[in-house]
Amino acid sequence: MEIRLVMKTARSVSLELDDGGIYKTKEVYRILVNGDEVKTTDTVITSLYGLKPDTDYEIGVEDAHGTRQGEIAFRTDYEFVTLDVHKFGAKGDGVSDDTTFIQAAIMACPPESRVLIPAGTYKITSLFLKSGISVELAKGAELLADTDRSHYAILPGLIESYDETGDYNLGTWEGNPLPMFAGIISGIDVSDVNLYGEGSINGAANHENWWKNEKVMVGAFRPRMLSLNRCRNIRVQGLYFHDSPAWVIHPYFSDELLFCNLIVENPAKSPNTDGLDPESCRDVTICGVRFSLGDDCIAVKSGKIYMGRRYKTPSSNIHVYQCLMEHGHGAVTVGSEMAGGVNNLIVEKCRFYHTDRGLRIKTRRGRGKDAILDNIIFRDLMMEQVMTPFTANAFYFCDPDGRTEFVQSREPYPVDDGTPSMKRFCFENITAKDCHVAASYFDGLPEQKIEQITMRNVSVSFAGQAKCDVPIMSNGVEACCKKGLYARNVKKLVLDNVSIEGCEGEEIELHNVDEVER
Structure with missing residues (x-):
């Protein structure tokens, strides 16, 4: 077996366990962290969370008989501070609107630091990312999107420059510059961001809200769950995205992107998802x-x-x-x-x-x-x-x-x-x-x-x-x-x-x- 490092942050790592399998490994393997078994896996790409920043780790892989198949060593990234969104006022009760509190933590977060969203259900409209930080959705954390479109900001399609020689494009729909609602999570001209964890993002879309009269623009076109506009070096790891109003993840004029070990699900009959x-x-x-x-x-x-x-x-x-x-x-x-x-x-x-x-x-x-x-x-x-x-x-x-x-x-x-x-x-x-x-x-x-x-x-x-x-x-x-x-x-x-x-x-x-x- 060949083990490759796919992605690491201060708190997580993703590995490729290449035993010749396609998506699934040929057998179930035991994963050991510094000698202690922490999980089993049957997928070629597997991730570990709950690591400590700026720390050396050795990952061992064993088969069901305890035979060592390979190992890899690495050091997690440096982290300055962690900002827990609860300390900024977020409740995570699934009822209160936590948008402002989580956004405050993001905006206050210094470089090389983490915004932590602990277990709980956080009702939100749109969150906007900031350069140079990590945002972790912990296991059991759910971002639950508001379905009232009147609560969402609108990103215009084209804004003409002052001297009328250029334009600034924000909104887009199916290849044209058109107004759209801001994404549930949006990045606009940001770089060096990690968005990761074992949590989930629930778009809460169904045929009574976002998917109703799906071809009609009502105020603006439907939002994406993760919208990245002119971003660079964005890494998204581990998260579960589901029930999106429209396209789930939409990188747009963006470079150096990694999407690793995600689950992306929508119903079989859901338009433009x-x-x-x-x-x-x-x-x-x-x-x-x-x-x-x-x-x-x-x-x-x-x-x-x-x-x-x-x-x-x-x-x-x-x-x-x-x-x-x-x-x-x-x-x-x-x-x-x-x-x-x-x-x-x-x-x-x-x-x-x-x-x-x-x-x-x-x-x-x-x-x-x-x-x-x-x-x-x-x-x-x-x-x-x-x-x-x-x-x-x-x-x-x-x-x-x-x-x-x-x-x-x-x-x-x-x-x-x-x-x-x-x-x-x-x-x-x-x-x-x-x-x-x-x-x-x-x-x-x-x-x-x-x-x-x-x-x-x-x-x-x-x-x-x-x-x-x-x-x-x-x-x-x-x-x-x-x-x-x-x-x-x-x-x-x-x-x-x-x-x-x-x-x-x-x-x-x-x-x-x-x-x-x-």
């Missing part, structure tokens, strides 16, 4: 996270056409590993808001279970010439009961004009400033079993074909009682069942040791594919 959506972000790591949602688990974005042209900021260098994606629309989605482009996305050593799609690429005409998708890599994955494991859709029928002839026509249009590009995609060492709809469905633009799709060591098999559905959301695509590999408008398709078992009809169906390498 994506799990984690990095938008125009760079250097993002997502590891050991369990998603179970009513929308996309992870959706990598970079805005619609105004934001793409105005800021030209792609999402890049995003690494997703050792995660579990359950019951979402897409396990990992790119788009459809991707006008700034997405590049260097690696997804590896993850399990996808019962999602509609595994990889889900969504784009359309009008996203713009900066909407370039390149170097998208999926490898070492296990999928089970995924409807369609691999999809790329250049005709996604989003937005008010999504079903128009301009977006949906399969005839070639002139390549212009509104034409998006899909370049290199690689899928290797992937097993997908008990699938339903299609092994893959790649549908590029005729005027701007997908440059290259490589599939290597990929095995797809279908469920015995497979369900029929549409493989992608696009006009003219009919529901199907046990369809093989479908590709249209692709320059080069590389198939190396690809097996499809149990499909009905052609195993491989190609249209307007220039080159096939087997």
